[in-house]
Amino acid sequence: MNIAVLCSGNGSNLQAIIDAVESGYIKSRIALVVSDNKNAFALERAKKAGIETLILNPKDFKSREDFDKEIVRELKKKDVGLVVLAGFMRLMSSYFVKEYKDRIMNIHPALLPSFKGTHGIKDALEYGVRVTGPTVHFVDDKLDHGAIILQRTVEVKDDDTEETLLERVHAEEHKIYPEAVKLFVEGRLKVEGRRVKISNQ
Ligand code: GRF
Numbered sequence: 768m769n770i771a772v773l774c775s776g777n778g779s780n781l782q783a784i785i786d787a788v789e790s791g792y793i794k795s796r797i798a799l800v801v802s803d804n805k806n807a808f809a810l811e812r813a814k815k816a817g818i819e820t821l822i823l824n825p826k827d828f829k830s831r832e833d834f835d836k837e838i839v840r841e842l843k844k845k846d847v848g849l850v851v852l853a854g855f856m857r858l859m860s861s862y863f864v865k866e867y868k869d870r871i872m873n874i875h876p877a878l879l880p881s882f883k884g885t886h887g888i889k890d891a892l893e894y895g896v897r898v899t900g901p902t903v904h905f906v907d908d909k910l911d912h913g914a915i916i917l918q919r920t921v922e923v924k925d926d927d928t929e930e931t932l933l934e935r936v937h938a939e940e941h942k943i944y945p946e947a948v949k950l951f952v953e954g955r956l957k958v959e960g961r962r963v964k965i966s967n968q
Contacts, residue, residue: 768848768952769798773838773855778809779937780853780874780944785816787945795952798845801838803857819845825857835863842867849951852906853944856885861908869958871906871913872951874944876936878902878918883911888933897923899932901940903947905958914963916956917943 770788772781781800787793800813801821813820821841828834839862842850852859852873864871877887879902884890891899900921905913919939923932950956950965957964 768795769846770795770849770851770948770952771799771801771842771845771847772797772809772813772851772853773801774807774809774853775802775804775856776807776809776854778807778812778853780940781809782812783941783945784851784853784948785812785818787949789816793945793949793952795849795948798847799841801841803834803855809853831858832860832862835860839863839866849948851944851948858910859906859908864906864908869905872916872944872947873904873906873911873913874940875902875904875911876933876940878920879904879911879915888936889929892923892927892929892932899923899936901936901943903943905963914958914961916947916950916963916965919943 772784774781788795788797797818799819799821800809802810803823803825805822810820823837825834850867850871875887877891878900882890898920900919902918903916907913921935921939955966
């Protein structure tokens, strides 16, 4: 199965998935890395790994749907079976979600449904929770809302700052995202309403 990874920034999760493909943990191929930001470091990571990249500037498109249609066209050309959002800072249109129903994943740096949105780590820290951690979920047309695939907990320490907590949350992200992709590629995820069942083999 071919995978596409969509990124806007650093791409440390992309790197974790590249490493997992290269080590054979994920038996698949990353056919394309797409970015809406020409300066994303993720693009450097992709090039270094010999993966094709595509940069699209949202300003060149009339609407969100037109932008998404262009991505979907490119994904279909590459026969992509799984779309992985890794720090992709855009909401997907319902067109995109319909085209790839139950085949788009996202990672969020808090335990959903808590602390949705772009500041999941800061918001959890400021709220004063004792545990937080990343969530991998399927994407539907509401923000940070689709069925949950994997979550991992991280304890919040009294002296944590946003930076120290982010470091530990990211370390867990880099474990569960490759794990979720592997489960999908092996056909072991089954979506039943809001619940995702994971089979052993
Ligand atoms: C991660 O914290 C992820 O949870 C959130 O965006 C960040 C992406 O980081 N969706 P990176 O670009 O993978 O380093």
